[in-house]
Amino acid sequence: MESGGPEVGTAGDRKRSGVGTVFVGTFEHALDDKGRLVLPSTFRARLAGGGILSPYQGCLALWTEPDFRGFVDRLGDKVRERAANPDALRALLANAADVRPDSQGRIAIAPRLRQTYDIAGAVVLNGAGDHVELWKPASWDTVLGAGTQDLADAIATLGIF
Numbered sequence: 001m002e003s004g005g006p007e008v009g010t011a012g013d014r015k016r017s018g019v020g021t022v023f024v025g026t027f028e029h030a031l032d033d034k035g036r037l038v039l040p041s042t043f044r045a046r047l048a049g050g051g052i053l054s055p056y057q058g059c060l061a062l063w064t065e066p067d068f069r070g071f072v073d074r075l076g077d078k079v080r081e082r083a084a085n086p087d088a089l090r091a092l093l094a095n096a097a098d099v100r101p102d103s104q105g106r107i108a109i110a111p112r113l114r115q116t117y118d119i120a121g122a123v124v125l126n127g128a129g130d131h132v133e134l135w136k137p138a139s140w141d142t143v144l145g146a147g148t149q150d151l152a153d154a155i156a157t158l159g160i161f
Contacts, residue, residue, distance in 0.1 A: 021046050021064055022148040025128035026144075028137065030122050035114055037123055043132060050100035054135075058143075060109070060117050062099070067130045068141065069090040109134075111129055 028057040039047060052068040054061050063071065071143040075092065078084035095116075099107040109119060117136070126133040135143070154160065 021067060022129055023132050024129075025127045026140075027125045028122055029125060031109065031114070031120060032106070034108070035111060036102075036135070037110050037125075039101055039105045040125055041081070041105070043125070043127070044101060044105045047101060047107075047132075050098060051107075052096050053099050053107070053109065053123060054096040055113075055116075056133065058117075058139065060113060060119065061128070062107070062132040062134065063130070068096070070130075 002072050010126060025040065025042060025045070029038050029040070047062065048157050050065065052063045052065060054063065054068065061107050072089070072092070075084060075089050079089050095113065097100060097113065098112050099109075114120060115136070118139075119134060119136060122137050123125075124133075124135040124137050126135060128138065
């Protein structure tokens with residue numbers, strides 16, 4: 001069953017107010033034999049004009065173009081501050097791909113990205129705030145298990161609730 005979240009503000013408002021597109025929910029879909037993935041219906045409107053698929057913390061991330069630009073800008077700032085290696089920005093941009101959903105809401109995932117991130121068959125799509133993460137199901141199960149405990153610890157110790 002699909003569940004997703006609302007769009008709050010616009011990506012252009014993000015730098016001014018800290019509010020932008022918010023992707024939430026977890027969905028399991030499958031790649032077809034041409035390497036295409038059907039986007040959850042709750043994500044389609046926000047990505048109808050296309051997006052950027054990129055590497056991100058052990059998974060693939062699907063961004064709206066404005067949110068990806070913000071991510072690149074923040075990483076570029078860290079490179080200029082010498083807090084990040086320029087090769088990180090090079091690797092991000094070299095491995096990113098423009099994607100545009102077709103009339104059935106499918107995006108094509110390049111073979112090299114599928115191979116690098118072991119994306120085949122079932123794929124977990126996780127709404128992660130300003131982007132959507134694409135995971136191999138076994139990897140997602142590991143991340144979610146650790147994340148659930150991390151969330152409980154953060155709530156208990158950081159005073160955010």
